[in-house]
Amino acid sequence: MAEKAKEPKNDRALRFYSDVLGLERLHYGIWNAEDELTLENLKAAQERYENYLIENIPEGANRILDVGCGTGVLCQELLKRGYKVDGLSPDKNQREHFEKNIQTTFHFCRFEDFVPQTEYDCIIMSESCQYIPLERVFDVAGKALRSGGHLMICDYFVKDGATGVLAKSGHNYTLFKQTAETSGLAIVKHRDITKETAKTLEIAKLWAEKILLGADILSEKVRYKHARTWKFLCWLFRKKINRINQDRDLIDAKKFIEAKTYEFFLFRKENPS
Ligand SMILES: C[S@@+](CC[C@H](N)C(=O)[O-])C[C@H]1O[C@@H](n2cnc3c(N)ncnc32)[C@H](O)[C@@H]1O
Incomplete structure (x- = not known):
């Protein structure tokens, strides 16, 4: 497979978390309502989120593709738990970090250009779906999954009518659901975690x-x-x-909740009839 990658346009909020707060994980996390706003609680929220994703990997799944794997923390945890995992990211710094620290395959490309050489049981997109053109998300995932395999998407989406800087990152939620409906992948689990993420x-x-x-x-x-x-x-x-x-x-958490929705989805690739 010819692997070439363009630099992704990481949003500025993300750079704030990694460059200013020094966080290894690049997602919002799941907070408890009573948590105080401390860096320790943010790290705990991110671990809680990661565990939530892992708990929701369907039983029997073994071969996993972590799309937009960031610094590879989730890949490392999955490897520790005995899964076979590939990481994928178009970011050359992440590639360097990953290849130095993690002993497994890394695909250096954008997901929309990915040509799978194997069939995966589960594909995880943790806050990476928003960077991939919507029409390619389900198309490429459908090709990379075995029949009966699962696609997990956890990300924020823009609500209809939202404007301003917050409307600039994330897929439109209505369009996302419409694209999903015609994709041949069926929703088997769905949870709205907007409130639990907004404390970040x-x-x-x-x-x-x-x-x-x-x-x-x-x-x-x-x-x-x-x-x-x-x-x-x-x-x-x-x-x-x-x-x-x-x-x-x-x-601004209040504006985030007004403009966006943060959702967990688990899809299943249906067996061809
Ligand atoms: C917000 S970070 C999330 C990182 C990690 N999944 C996590 O939850 O901490 C977004 C990730 O998506 C990757 N990304 C950006 N554009 C992408 C694309 N077109 N295809 C695949 N991954 C992409 C970035 O390089 C980064 O690793």
Whole structure:
């Protein structure tokens, strides 16, 4: 198989979690309602989410493809539990990290270009479905799954009518369900986990506010003593400042819940009749 990959456009919220918060896992996690907003609880939420995915791998499944495997944490856990796992990602840094740390096959390509050499029992897309063109998600998965195999998708989707920066990442939910219906894969399990994931945005906002407060304190002297220079700097960086203000919506839990829905789906590839 010719494997070439384009760099994915990772969204900025994701970069905030990995680069600023230093998280190895690149998904939101499942929070308990009573959890305080701490980094430890965020890590626990991410582990809870990962365990939820693993618990939902159908019995008897052995050969698994982790699509958009990120840093490979889930692959590693699955290997530990005795599954045969392949990772797939078009990101060259993830490839480097994966090949250095994990002893299993890594497919360096976009899922939409993937040409499967084997049939999988289960394909997992954990927060990666949103990066794959909708029409290719089910088409390629259908080819890569054995008859009776399962496709697990856990991701956020954009609700009808949503606008602004939050509407820019994620598939439209209505379109996703329509595409799924005609795909030849049937839904066997479905759960809405929007509320359980949204606390990750609350903690991101808390951290961002702390960072902005720090910047505010540091710039105080310049703002008062060199007011004209400050005004000039604000004008010079006006586009960036606008962008930062827009990006704040990306980490607003209330706006996230209004604009998006975060869903777990397990599909089964039907036997041909
Ligand atoms: C939000 S991260 C999720 C990582 C991991 N699955 C997790 O749950 O922590 C999105 C992943 O999708 C990958 N990705 C982006 N575009 C893709 C594509 N077209 N096909 C497959 N994976 C893609 C990214 O490289 C990254 O690994």
